[in-house]
Amino acid sequence: MRTRKGVTLIELLVAVVILAMFCVIMIPGISRIAHRAKVAGCESNIQKIEDAMEKFKQENGSYPENLKIIAWDTTYFPAGPIVCPFTQKEYVKSPAEEGKVDLTEHDHGST
Ligand SMILES: [Zn+2]
Numbered sequence: 001m002r003t004r005k006g007v008t009l010i011e012l013l014v015a016v017v018i019l020a021m022f023c024v025i026m027i028p029g030i031s032r033i034a035h036r037a038k039v040a041g042c043e044s045n046i047q048k049i050e051d052a053m054e055k056f057k058q059e060n061g062s063y064p065e066n067l068k069i070i071a072w073d074t075t076y077f078p079a080g081p082i083v084c085p086f087t088q089k090e091y092v093k094s095p096a097e098e099g100k101v102d103l104t105e106h107d108h109g110s111t
Contacts, residue, residue: 038085039108045082046101049091052076053099067093067101 007015049067055076056064064070071081071090081090086108094100 041085063099
């Protein structure tokens with residue numbers, strides 16, 4: 001009987017097809033997890049900024065006029081201004097609600 005060494009083209013194709021199917025199944029799940037992680041990161045940023053505005057108010061008697069005043073202040077943000085993980089833009093203070101971040105037009109899309 002002849003002994004075989006290596007893999008045949010069919011075996012290779014089967015392996016490639018299985019890997020391709022695996023990728024097709026996994027990629028949407030992975031991107032959904034990445035999306036959720038970014039949303040959580042953004043929510044955490046918003047909380048940090050609102051906490052910083054609260055801290056600013058305690059020290060200065062009123063909320064900062066805009067976020068640029070505190071964004072570069074290392075007392076509030078030691079690592080520099082915080083940006084949304086989706087838009088890479090700095091956050092804006094809510095014009096209506098004191099001490100809140102403006103979330104109008106702050107859309108992350110859906111996944
Ligand atoms: Zn965001």
